Amino acid sequence: MKILVDANVPAADACFGALGEVVRRPGREIAPGDLRDADALVVRSITRVDAALLAEARCLRFVGTCTIGTDHVDTRLLAERGIAFASAPGCNAEAVVDHVLVSLATLAERQGWRLAERRVGVVGAGNVGGRLLHRLSAMGIDCLACDPPRVEAEDLVAPGSGAPADFVDLDTLIDECDVLCLHTPLVREGPHATHHLLDAERIAALAPGTLLLNAGRGDCLDGQALRARLAGQGDISAVLDVWEGEPGIDAALRDLVELATPHIAGYSLDGKLRGTHQVTRALCRAFGLPCRVSLDELLPAPPLARLELGPGLSTEEALRLAMRAVYDPRRDHDALQRESRRQGMAAGFDACRAAYPLRREFATLEVALLEAEGQMAGWLTGAGFRVTTA
Numbered sequence: 001m002k003i004l005v006d007a008n009v010p011a012a013d014a015c016f017g018a019l020g021e022v023v024r025r026p027g028r029e030i031a032p033g034d035l036r037d038a039d040a041l042v043v044r045s046i047t048r049v050d051a052a053l054l055a056e057a058r059c060l061r062f063v064g065t066c067t068i069g070t071d072h073v074d075t076r077l078l079a080e081r082g083i084a085f086a087s088a089p090g091c092n093a094e095a096v097v098d099h100v101l102v103s104l105a106t107l108a109e110r111q112g113w114r115l116a117e118r119r120v121g122v123v124g125a126g127n128v129g130g131r132l133l134h135r136l137s138a139m140g141i142d143c144l145a146c147d148p149p150r151v152e153a154e155d156l157v158a159p160g161s162g163a164p165a166d167f168v169d170l171d172t173l174i175d176e177c178d179v180l181c182l183h184t185p186l187v188r189e190g191p192h193a194t195h196h197l198l199d200a201e202r203i204a205a206l207a208p209g210t211l212l213l214n215a216g217r218g219d220c221l222d223g224q225a226l227r228a229r230l231a232g233q234g235d236i237s238a239v240l241d242v243w244e245g246e247p248g249i250d251a252a253l254r255d256l257v258e259l260a261t262p263h264i265a266g267y268s269l270d271g272k273l274r275g276t277h278q279v280t281r282a283l284c285r286a287f288g289l290p291c292r293v294s295l296d297e298l299l300p301a302p303p304l305a306r307l308e309l310g311p312g313l314s315t316e317e318a319l320r321l322a323m324r325a326v327y328d329p330r331r332d333h334d335a336l337q338r339e340s341r342r343q344g345m346a347a348g349f350d351a352c353r354a355a356y357p358l359r360r361e362f363a364t365l366e367v368a369l370l371e372a373e374g375q376m377a378g379w380l381t382g383a384g385f386r387v388t389t390a
């Protein structure tokens, strides 16, 4: 069996090597001819899997994407052609939440406000948004959620529903929140389409002082309208990990954004390996093969397993220290600025992603508090760390 794999899929040999011949190609360069004799195709989010790509695929029986998002795959076409499909739901959701929390802490420090005093609105309360709501609520931060498909399908607005926050419509959420976090998939049609969900009108309606964060898909917000608001009134701030037109993103918008990162919110090693492993299991199921590789054997020990925090720190300082010991998004912002200026936007954007440094998740770090302090322990645990006290 020939398995064609995006070169940015980690542990491809360990996962697929025992199942067949593994052929690696850069994701943006995978072409119809590569699929002529391929039995399986394993991609990430940058390979558009559509009729044009599959034009010469004669024996393809499986397509897997080691990502949460599936907007790059024509799943209807695959179903019509009897080609099995799998994505990796939730694989890097914890990493995205880490990215959001440390970005919020960074902006709070830079702009001189306290997270505890802000209300956070989460748009799209699925694997990512749902986990974000749980962690924010566990930290005692006031949240609202917006997720009309879930509200229609579940009884989330009823008292005692166990929902992590009150669910409201998008315009109410915009009116009532200081921070907006966008975690919707890109859906182009239907009653809950998300293309330009934050359009010019909604961007104009954001109250001065609002912080807007998008780690869903770039096309879910109107980048031109955001650029105009940031450049004109300059009274809101933005943190963007996803962009319209990736990898050749708008340089002017990049320069106006507080933290501008190259679609790496989910790039923990843990998240990437979970993605590869979930797709390996699905491929094995599709071909009736046993799956002999376990996630535990793929994941190495973290480079930093324990951090001791002494007395004299505020809760905010302790949080920032712990978060940044694991992951600091300012590094990714600086890398994008540097590489996009040095190599040009598209090449620089992709270079940052291809050579992404090792990053683990908050849950891999034990934070030892040498002086027990109630609120600090609660916040650190809520944020996702393993906390021990003396």
Ligand SMILES: NC(=O)C1=CN([C@@H]2O[C@H](COP(=O)(O)OP(=O)(O)OC[C@H]3O[C@@H](n4cnc5c(N)ncnc54)[C@H](O)[C@@H]3O)[C@@H](O)[C@H]2O)C=CC1
Binding pocket: 068, 069, 070, 089, 090, 092, 093, 096, 123, 124, 125, 126, 127, 128, 129, 130, 146, 147, 148, 149, 150, 183, 184, 185, 186, 187, 192, 193, 194, 197, 215, 216, 217, 241, 242, 263, 264, 265, 266, 267
């Ligand atoms: N920046 C990054 O590195 C990453 C980005 N993503 C993006 O984040 C998206 C969300 O990921 P998950 O939470 O895991 O997906 P999910 O499928 O678990 O949840 C998405 C949620 O959005 C809701 N939704 C759909 N249409 C909506 C609308 N019009 N308004 C409000 N809510 C709506 C759905 O009902 C669902 O609950 C992915 O589809 C992907 O595009 C995912 C992982 C990493």
Ligand SMILES: O=C(O)C(=O)[C@H](O)COP(=O)(O)O
Binding pocket: 008, 044, 045, 046, 066, 067, 068, 069, 070, 092, 263, 265, 266, 267
């Ligand atoms: O899982 C998703 O959905 C994502 O957005 C991925 O983190 C994107 O990863 P790449 O495809 O850009 O490697």
